[in-house]
Amino acid sequence: MIRILHDTPEGYPFIAERMTLPCVRHYSPVMSRKYLTWLAGAWKVMRASKKGDIIVSVYDFQGVLCYWIGLLTMRRRKILGINLLLKEKSSLRNRVARFLYRRALKSRWFQTTVSTADYGNRMVRYLRLDRRLPLLRDVFYDSYLTEAEAMPHSDGGYVFSGGRNGRDWNFLLKVAAGLPHIKFRLAMPAIVLAGMKERQTPISPNVECRCDLSMHEFNALIAGSSLVALPLDTESPAGLIVVFQAAAHNKPIIITDTVSTHDYVSDGKGFPIKNDTDTWQHTIQHIFSHPQEAAHSARQLAAFITTHCSEARYVARIEEIIRDL
Numbered sequence: 001m002i003r004i005l006h007d008t009p010e011g012y013p014f015i016a017e018r019m020t021l022p023c024v025r026h027y028s029p030v031m032s033r034k035y036l037t038w039l040a041g042a043w044k045v046m047r048a049s050k051k052g053d054i055i056v057s058v059y060d061f062q063g064v065l066c067y068w069i070g071l072l073t074m075r076r077r078k079i080l081g082i083n084l085l086l087k088e089k090s091s092l093r094n095r096v097a098r099f100l101y102r103r104a105l106k107s108r109w110f111q112t113t114v115s116t117a118d119y120g121n122r123m124v125r126y127l128r129l130d131r132r133l134p135l136l137r138d139v140f141y142d143s144y145l146t147e148a149e150a151m152p153h154s155d156g157g158y159v160f161s162g163g164r165n166g167r168d169w170n171f172l173l174k175v176a177a178g179l180p181h182i183k184f185r186l187a188m189p190a191i192v193l194a195g196m197k198e199r200q201t202p203i204s205p206n207v208e209c210r211c212d213l214s215m216h217e218f219n220a221l222i223a224g225s226s227l228v229a230l231p232l233d234t235e236s237p238a239g240l241i242v243v244f245q246a247a248a249h250n251k252p253i254i255i256t257d258t259v260s261t262h263d264y265v266s267d268g269k270g271f272p273i274k275n276d277t278d279t280w281q282h283t284i285q286h287i288f289s290h291p292q293e294a295a296h297s298a299r300q301l302a303a304f305i306t307t308h309c310s311e312a313r314y315v316a317r318i319e320e321i322i323r324d325l
Contacts, residue, residue, distance in 0.1 A: 001052075002322065005045045005066070007038060007059040014141075015058070018315040021322065028062070042066045046075050054078045054322055060085055060112050061097070067104040078325045079104075080318075081112035083136055084119075087236045088126055102127045111325060113318075115237050118259035122235065134321050137263075138240045140247070140309040147215075148248035151223040155291075159284060160225035160251075162187030162218055166238025168231040168256070168275060170201065175231070175280045177204040182284065184229075185221055187213050222249050227287050227294070231275060232256035240264065247305040252294035254283055269301040 002023035004016055009027055016025050026048065028041025042065040045055055055077055057063030063081030070077050086101055087094055104110040105127060113136035114120035120133040159182060161172055169192060176184040183206050190211040196203065203209065213221070222228060228246040230239040230253065237260040246253045255261050257272035265272045271287065273279050287294045307313075 001050070001054075003045055003049055003053055003055045005041055005055055005057045005059075005062060007041060007057075007062050012058050012139075014311045015056070015315055015318065018311060019319065021319055023056075038062045038065055042069050046070055046073070046077065049075070049077050051076075054080065054325060056080045056082065056318065056322070058082050063110065063112065064100050064104050067107065067110040068100065070109065076109055079110045080321060080325065081110070082318075083115045083138065083237065084112045084123055084133065085237055086123060086126075087234060088122075098127065102129070105129055105131065105133075111321070113321065115240065116260055116263040118262060119235070119237065122259050134324070136314070136317050136321070137309045138237070138244070139311055139314040140244045140305045142311055144244055144248040145306075147219055148223070148245075148250075151219055151249070153223045153249065155226050156224040157226055158183035158185050158224075159227045159229050160185050160187075160221050161229045161231070162213075162221065163230070163239060163242050164189055166232045166234040166236065167192075168233040169196070171233075171275050171277070171280075172229065172231045173201065173203060173207065174277050175229075175284070176207045177202065178277065178281045179284060180204065180206050182206060182288065184208070185225070186210065187218055187221060219245065219249075222246060222251060225251060227251065227284065228253045229280075229284070230255040230261075231280070232258060232261070233275075235259050243270075243301075244305055244309070247298075247302045250295075250298045250302055252287055252298045253301065254280065254287065264305070265301065267300075268297060269304050270297060 002021050004025045006027050016023050026045040028037045031037040042062055046069045055066055060081035063079050066079050114133045115138045117135050186209045193209050193211050228251045232238050235258045254271040256275055271283050
């Protein structure tokens with residue numbers, strides 16, 4: 001039996017719906033703290049499982065917790081964590097996470113996927129592993145296209161950037177300050193904007209910041225933009241949801257070139273570059289000056305994402321990896 005463990009009530013329902021192997025879904029109890037939710041969910045699925053079951057954890061770290069619970073309670077189960085999200089930081093929290101992941105991945109009972117081969121190779125070196133981490137590209141939800149088709153599209157003449165984790169907002173503000181003739185509309189958490197104001201971070205007049213938008217409002221800003229920009233401050237997976245939303249809306253994208261983004265936006269599918277202010281400013285001006293090239297890039301991205309990252313391909317790949325387990 002395949003037991004699919006969800007860390008949230010709404011997460012990834014299509015996996016069970018599309019899976020051809022026999023499976024059952026398990027939901028983590030909602031607790032006052034996230035780590036309690038993860039622990040309770042891991043304990044719940046481990047207790048419900050039987051010898052020979054395979055546990056697929058939608059949140060990779062919860063899969064690691066399943067491994068450790070199994071180790072400590074003598075419940076040996078094959079466990080698959082979906083798409084490793086580990087940062088290379090020296091903080092105590094990250095050092096602990098690195099130890100937990102490394103010990104689990106040195107075992108034959110635990111496996112995790114990675115969203116790009118480059119990131120997988122980097123994690124193998126970082127964790128000092130003697131094994132390959134299977135590739136599972138992030139999923140492009142069918143709903144992205146449905147939502148995009150229902151949205152009025154226009155070329156509003158502005159650059160859009162939005163999201164939560166891994167965004168280098170200070171860098172983008174510097175880029176925008178050097179392009180006063182181009183409008184920038186940013187969607188960020190309120191706490192981020194509050195921090196900017198507290199630090200008196202300069203925000204040029206051509207920049208409009210909005211906070212804690214609904215998904216409809218977020219999509220409307222993408223639909224009305226001329227370009228989606230994603231400056232990142234991490235090599236770990238970040239920004240891919242917005243990449244997919246840009247693809248659904250057929251918008252060109254400029255993004256920080258990292259081991260986690262390169263595979264999705266290279267080879268003419270986007271404009272991946274390192275975080276250099278002059279280069280970003282030049283590239284943005286180039287995109288605005290060459291709309292046909294920008295449109296072709298957007299079509300290339302959409303074709304790649306809808307083919308290689310679809311829900312059907314995602315679940316088929318999970319089943320391939322399960323069979324290898």
